[in-house]
Amino acid sequence: MSFIPLSPCCLQGGRLTGEPRGCFVPANDTQKVGRYHAKPSDGVIVDDKVALVLYTDAFGLGLPNPKVMADAFADQLKINVFVPEYIIDPPPVDVYDPVAPLYPDQYAARSWGTTIYMIGEVLWKTWRWLPMLLFPKKQVPLAQASLNDLTSEGFEKVVAVGYCRGGAMVQYLLANQANTTLVGGIICHPSPEKSTWAGIDKPTKWHLADHDQMFGDKDIQLLKNTFQKKVDEDRSKFECVVHQDTVHGFAARPTLEHEPTKKAFDEANASAIDFCKKQLLARE
Structure with missing residues (x-):
């Protein structure tokens, strides 16, 4: 079953269209981090002690995608889904389009001069966001606080799914x-935070792109080597899928024009549904 059926009417240049039906709850005295909250459209929640938390890419809630996807997760799992606003003042969603291809070799015919000019223009427009983009640990305190919020509210089991910076x-x-x-996590085309790997001992499933400058072939092999001992002890602890003919961002901002990207988007998010059924709802 498809995660979100994609057609020309619902996807435009990597943006999922449609009106999110959940609500945004700003930070307050008891909730430290603002968040989008999605519930099943029929109102039926099968377990109010479990939750899925979706950590967005660096564009935060500026795109409709994370909200639309949270709604889809809520409908298919029948649980509460939250999207924390752990990035304050994210960069404009379109600013990196000239240098961030939606599929491999999209800009292969571009001259070196044009490429250098485009990179310079993007850097000029985004210099004030560079510290945030270059140092992921700066966002960890708010990401942690958003998880603490749920724990303090009585949620007993949480799965986190993260895209790019998330x-x-x-x-x-x-x-x-x-x-x-x-209790576990789905990790889609992230930066390789290698310092964390030795400390991860909970089930994870990784969805990576085979043309990702942030997470290259050497990083992928190192990841597999690092987790091999854990796999030998318990195969459920680690799984890594490298999606062919894809680039960074495929699971959060797919492009309709590229069939392998559409396929990878669907597979990554559908697998998150299966992962949550096992880890949160004890269903295969």
Whole structure:
């Protein structure tokens, strides 16, 4: 079953369209981090002590995608789904389009001069966001606080799914042994936060792109080598899928024009449904 059926009417240039039906709850005296909250459309929640938390890419809630996806997760799992606002003042969603291809070799015919000019223009427009983009650990405190919010509200089991920068957050959260409520994570095309890997001992499933400058072939092999001992002890602890003919961002901002990306988007998020059924709802 498809995660979100994609057609020309619902996907435009990597943006999922449609009106999110959940609600955004800003930070307050008892909730430290603002968040989007999605519930099943029929109102039926099968377990109000479990939750899925979706950590967005660096564009935060600026795109409709994480909200639309949270709604889809809520409908298919029948649980509460939250999207924390752990990135304050994210960069504009379109600013990196000239240098961030949606599929491999999209800009292969571009001259070196044009490429250098485009990179310079993007850097000029985004210099004030560079510290945030270059240092993922700066967002960890708010990501952690958003998880603490759920624990304090009585949620007993949480799965985190993270995309791009959100995937980095999931690595840090899983490596924190104090996060006993967090029972596992789905990590999609993240930056390789290698310092966290030794501390991750909960089930994870990784969805990586085979053309990702942030997570290259050497990083993928190192990841597999690092987790091999854990796999030998318990195969459920680690799974890694490298999606062919894809680039960074495929699981959060797919492009309709590229069939392998559409396929990878669907597979990554459908697998998150299966993962949550096993880890949160004890169903195969």
